[in-house]
Amino acid sequence: MRDVVESPVFLMALTLVSYRVGLSVRDASRGHALAQPVLVAIVLTGGTILALDVDATTYADGVQVLSFWLGAATVALAVPLHRQAARLKGFVVPMLVAVPLGVVVSVCSVVLLARWTGAGEELVRTLSPKAATTPVSIQLSETAGGIPSLTAALAICVGILGAVAGPAVLTLARVTDRRARGLALGGVSHGIGASRALAEDETEGAFAGLSMGLTALATSLLLPLLLAVLL
Amino acid sequence: MPGGLVVGLTWLVVCQLVGEVLVHLTDAPLPGPVVGMVVLLLALEVRRRRGHDTDRDPAVRAADGLLRHLQLLFVPAGVGVVAYLGAIRDDAVPIVVAVAGSWVLGIVVIGWTTRLLERGERAA
Numbered sequence: 441m442r443d444v445v446e447s448p449v450f451l452m453a454l455t456l457v458s459y460r461v462g463l464s465v466r467d468a469s470r471g472h473a474l475a476q477p478v479l480v481a482i483v484l485t486g487g488t489i490l491a492l493d494v495d496a497t498t499y500a501d502g503v504q505v506l507s508f509w510l511g512a513a514t515v516a517l518a519v520p521l522h523r524q525a526a527r528l529k530g531f532v533v534p535m536l537v538a539v540p541l542g543v544v545v546s547v548c549s550v551v552l553l554a555r556w557t558g559a560g561e562e563l564v565r566t567l568s569p570k571a572a573t574t575p576v577s578i579q580l581s582e583t584a585g586g587i588p589s590l591t592a593a594l595a596i597c598v599g600i601l602g603a604v605a606g607p608a609v610l611t612l613a614r615v616t617d618r619r620a621r622g623l624a625l626g627g628v629s630h631g632i633g634a635s636r637a638l639a640e641d642e643t644e645g646a647f648a649g650l651s652m653g654l655t656a657l658a659t660s661l662l663l664p665l666l667l668a669v670l671l
Numbered sequence: 672m673p674g675g676l677v678v679g680l681t682w683l684v685v686c687q688l689v690g691e692v693l694v695h696l697t698d699a700p701l702p703g704p705v706v707g708m709v710v711l712l713l714a715l716e717v718r719r720r721r722g723h724d725t726d727r728d729p730a731v732r733a734a735d736g737l738l739r740h741l742q743l744l745f746v747p748a749g750v751g752v753v754a755y756l757g758a759i760r761d762d763a764v765p766i767v768v769a770v771a772g773s774w775v776l777g778i779v780v781i782g783w784t785t786r787l788l789e790r791g792e793r794a795a
Contacts, residue, residue, distance in 0.1 A: 459743045478742035486753035496754035503747045510744045512683040514704035516734030518711035534788035542781035550773035559765035567769055571777060575702040593755040596748050598774050615782035624782040628774050635741040653705040660700030
């Protein structure tokens with residue numbers, strides 16, 4: 441039985457069924473913000489492998505085929521952007537100012553808030569690249585002297601935060617333009633934020649994908665400078 | 672460019688590969704798939720300019736299919752976080768305050784700055 445529980449086919453089936461349940465929960469709740477399929481699927485799958493005592497590495501190896509397609513899905517974000525290309529006109533300058541400014545605010549605020557609440561220097565460095573898309577945040581954490589695997593976990597957490605709360609916070613802040621909403625969501629919650637943005641509106645999704653790319657670039661360039669000034 | 676799902680996915684993977692190669696050659700501080708996204712975007716713009724209906728391209732159809740279930744692809748990474756909950760618990764206060772605070776500031780600043788500048792540009 442142990443062999444079955446640790447086999448890729450069981451772990452894939454568990455993940456796919458959990459995601460399917462997540463979709464049903466979303467539909468049943470008529471799209472309640474907390475009922476994000478990704479969140480429901482993580483809770484169900486994570487809870488099950490904890491209960492069955494399957495270790496994280498075995499799980500990750502078993503579902504590698506899913507993780508693999510994340511790269512192609514990132515490439516695929518070009519398609520909504522291509523459909524929205526006409527809407528980029530007159531938007532390039534706001535975008536190139538707002539996204540790097542967002543990076544500066546994200547990094548400075550996470551560093552200062554963490555220090556004020558008593559975090560040690562290693563934890564501060566680990567937190568600093570959390571807004572960048574996961575593969576980039578891992579690299580940046582390593583060069584900044586943080587703990588890369590913890591940074592990756594935190595990047596996933598801010599992604600989920602964006603998927604759950606992003607649209608509501610933007611509405612509360614009275615940001616209604618679909619392009620601005622997409623930029624903001626992709627800039628703080630990368631691909632997972634983009635997945636929610638896409639579910640809301642194609643324009644929003646397209647700009648979230650673009651913003652994710654720009655944020656990765658701006659964070660890579662600015663993080664060493666900001667950390668040198670702040671720490 | 673006829674073909675189905677496999678052809679479309681091939682296009683996406685090849686764009687990702689081109690992205691990875693470009694990153695490797697230039698040492699750009701970007702993930703390969705993000706560069707691959709730009710490569711695919713440029714390819715689609717070129718095809719549209721030549722008069723193709725890009726909505727019928729296999730790459731576009733495959734992309735639509737993948738993006739419809741984008742959240743599924745984040746589940747493995749999210750489950751990995753479950754293993755970290757213990758480590759996060761020790762420093763829960765600074766982590767939660769810093770991450771949530773910074774996230775709110777970031778999203779609001781980007782949203783408001785964009786809105787402000789976009790209005791300025793429309794008025795000019």
